[in-house]
Amino acid sequence: MKxxxxxxxxxxxxGDLGQRVYTSRLLGRExxxxxxxxxxxxxxxxxxxxxxxxxxxxxxxxxxxDLATIxxxxxxxxxxxxxxxxxxxxxxxxxxxxxxxATHVTRAGAPAPSVEAILHALLPHRFVDxxxxxxxxxxxxxxxxxxxxxxxxxxxxxxxxxVMPGFDLARACARExxxxxxxxxxxMVLLNHGLFSFGxxxxxxxxxxxxxxxxxxxxxxxxxxxxxxxxxxxxxPDRVAVARLRRALADAAGHPVVLALEDDARAMAFARRAxxxxxxxxxxxxxxxxxxTKRLPLLGRDVAGYVEAYRAYFxxxxxxxxxxxxxxxxxxxxxxDPEFGLGCVGRTVKDALIxxxxxxxxxxxxxxATALGGFQALPEADLFAVEYWELEQAKLARGGAARxxxxxxxxxxxxxxxxxxxxxxxxxxxxxAVVALDRDAAIAGRWTRPDVLAVTCDVTDGAxxxxxxxxxxxxxxxxxxxxxxxxxxxGGTRLAALGDDAWRQVMQVNLDSNLALLRRSHPLxxxxxxxxxVVVIGSKNVPAPGPGAGAYSASKAALxxxxxxxxxxxxxxxxxxxxxxxxxxxxxxLWSDAVLADRAQQYGMSVEEYKTSNVLRVxxxxxxxxxxxxxxxxxxxxxxTGAQLxxxxxNDRVI
Ligand SMILES: [Zn+2]
Numbered sequence: 123m124k125x126x127x128x129x130x131x132x133x134x135x136x137g138d139l140g141q142r143v144y145t146s147r148l149l150g151r152e153x154x155x156x157x158x159x160x161x162x163x164x165x166x167x168x169x170x171x172x173x174x175x176x177x178x179x180x181x182x183x184x185x186x187x188d189l190a191t192i193x194x195x196x197x198x199x200x201x202x203x204x205x206x207x208x209x210x211x212x213x214x215x216x217x218x219x220x221x222x223x224a225t226h227v228t229r230a231g232a233p234a235p236s237v238e239a240i241l242h243a244l245l246p247h248r249f250v251d252x253x254x255x256x257x258x259x260x261x262x263x264x265x266x267x268x269x270x271x272x273x274x275x276x277x278x279x280x281x282x283x284x285v286m287p288g289f290d291l292a293r294a295c296a297r298e299x300x301x302x303x304x305x306x307x308x309x310m311v312l313l314n315h316g317l318f319s320f321g322x323x324x325x326x327x328x329x330x331x332x333x334x335x336x337x338x339x340x341x342x343x344x345x346x347x348x349x350x351x352x353x354x355x356x357x358x359p360d361r362v363a364v365a366r367l368r369r370a371l372a373d374a375a376g377h378p379v380v381l382a383l384e385d386d387a388r389a390m391a392f393a394r395r396a397x398x399x400x401x402x403x404x405x406x407x408x409x410x411x412x413x414x415t416k417r418l419p420l421l422g423r424d425v426a427g428y429v430e431a432y433r434a435y436f437x438x439x440x441x442x443x444x445x446x447x448x449x450x451x452x453x454x455x456x457x458x459d460p461e462f463g464l465g466c467v468g469r470t471v472k473d474a475l476i477x478x479x480x481x482x483x484x485x486x487x488x489x490x491a492t493a494l495g496g497f498q499a500l501p502e503a504d505l506f507a508v509e510y511w512e513l514e515q516a517k518l519a520r521g522g523a524a525r526x527x528x529x530x531x532x533x534x535x536x537x538x539x540x541x542x543x544x545x546x547x548x549x550x551x552x553x554x555a556v557v558a559l560d561r562d563a564a565i566a567g568r569w570t571r572p573d574v575l576a577v578t579c580d581v582t583d584g585a586x587x588x589x590x591x592x593x594x595x596x597x598x599x600x601x602x603x604x605x606x607x608x609x610x611x612x613g614g615t616r617l618a619a620l621g622d623d624a625w626r627q628v629m630q631v632n633l634d635s636n637l638a639l640l641r642r643s644h645p646l647x648x649x650x651x652x653x654x655x656v657v658v659i660g661s662k663n664v665p666a667p668g669p670g671a672g673a674y675s676a677s678k679a680a681l682x683x684x685x686x687x688x689x690x691x692x693x694x695x696x697x698x699x700x701x702x703x704x705x706x707x708x709x710x711x712l713w714s715d716a717v718l719a720d721r722a723q724q725y726g727m728s729v730e731e732y733k734t735s736n737v738l739r740v741x742x743x744x745x746x747x748x749x750x751x752x753x754x755x756x757x758x759x760x761x762x763t764g765a766q767l768x769x770x771x772x773n774d775r776v777i
Pocket of ligand 1: 253315316
């Protein structure tokens with residue numbers, strides 16, 4: 123492993139706390155050291171209190187902070203003498219310990235100190251770094267892990283057998299450290315858990331960490347060389363089969379979920395290993411992953427079987443717990459399937475991607491440990507204790523309440539601008555993941571967030587729609603909501619002058635392509651956990667056609683009729699189909715200045731009059747339409763289908 127220390131960068135960070143922030147971020151930047159909030163660091167400082175009396179303070183990573191992005195404010199200053207007194211207790215319950223830590227910080231508003239604060243205090247070095255390095259885990263998670271660790275490090279590290287994190291671990295280290303440590307000690311290995319390094323300066327502690335990890339990596343290279351995964355051509359996964367699996371996962375979880383598939387060569391190779399059942403069904407690489415990935419992945423697609431086994435695992439282990447426990451949702455978070463590859467499950471895309479990152483590293487650890495002679499995780503009772511540890515559960519609870527469309531996936535056409543773009547925003551704001559289609563390649567850069575999948579696609583191209591739906595299936599596992607928005611509005615042409623080609627083109631874009639997408643989406647919508655929803659963006663021209671807009675008015679009327687038939691035919695599949703009829707929404711791509719002037723002229727009005735020529739004399743915006751479209755997918759409209767709703771400021775020809 124290459125160290126990232128840089129004198130120029132380091133000089134920008136003032137004082138010991140600044141140096142602590144700097145090297146914490148260096149650790150956080152390397153995912154094979156720590157992932158998503160894992161690991162922790164500290165520095166011991168001497169500071170005067172309000173009366174000028176110096177005291178020792180441990181600045182330790184605050185709970186909820188990530189090493190990659192931590193700031194000085196992310197370290198909680200805890201009184202050292204109190205921590206050292208606590209360390210002398212025989213026992214200290216978790217809740218009590220958390221309270222003691224939180225009530226002995228020297229700065230109001232400091233984050234809750236890491237539950238490893240006492241352990242950091244006990245180590246007699248100024249700087250302490252702790253990671254869950256992949257290479258160390260691969261060596262340690264084997265039958266003869268302790269011996270291999272000794273083979274690599276000799277007596278330069280203290281070795282502590284696995285103990286659950288928290289007070290008991292601090293006690294175990296308090297016993298082992300003085301027994302094994304000497305002047306040449308540079309680190310401490312917690313078997314099946316991770317690695318500590320320490321030093322007099324931030325740089326020394328950081329570089330020792332890098333050196334310790336490098337030695338484990340070298341050992342793996344010598345004793346467990348990695349085979350390169352063979353890239354292989356594959357067809358896209360059967361998206362209805364993917365959606366069926368996603369539905370079963372959602373039913374097990376009790377709410378909609380995102381299923382993100384990773385089907386590159388490495389993930390596929392792992393999912394297809396002949397020994398995958400043996401090596402994947404042991405447990406996590408390090409205990410704190412269990413709250414994200416659960417102890418075991420689902421092998422194949424038997425979700426019901428997984429749930430049954432999880433229930434048995436819960437009951438077996440809950441009996442031994444000191445307090446009454448409530449079972450967490452039993453849905454798997456990781457799926458290994460020979461056709462789908464690695465499936466990552468989450469209530470949100472963010473959660474699914476955390477699962478992805480963690481499991482990708484787990485694959486590396488398992489493969490390396492297997493090559494060393496056999497991956498061996500902790501016994502299930504130890505992992506259960508961490509999975510149901512209230513302090514770990516508190517980390518998840520900080521995520522807050524789920525938004526109304528959390529776990530659901532929407533597909534919006536014509537998403538690069540106007541009403542479509544506004545629909546994407548309104549759906550994202552309600553927690554949905556969104557597949558944003560547009561023929562304009564600018565769609566690719568419109569959103570840079572993982573819960574938007576932008577696809578350049580002309581809706582009249584059937585093969586393009588297939589590719590878009592396959593991509594949606596890979597990224598999120600299916601589709602629950604469909605907003606049919608893409609459309610064209612040619613400039614005014616009276617019927618007498620309307621050519622066949624112009625007519626056909628409008629019909630193709632506004633009508634045929636929507637039928638093609640509806641037909642292809644139906645099996646996915648029918649598998650939506652909360653029932654599928656379709657919102658069709660119609661037009662005021664349906665109830666009140668306009669002169670010079672024959673093709674447009676006819677296409678939108680036919681589309682509306684199509685939607686009504688879909689509502690009839692798909693009601694039994696719990697799919698709701700409703701139509702919005704906007705009028706005079708001028709902040710859209712359809713309304714060039716020329717079209718606007720032309721329309722105004724058709725009605726004998728100025729452009730300004732035309733813009734607010736409705737009963738309420740208001741301008742209707744894309745956002746107004748989008749918010750209504752999103753609401754029509756929500757609980758308020760749960761019992762509404764086949765409806766047509768104008769959103770036009772009131773139109774005297776429609777009313
Ligand atoms: Zn740890």
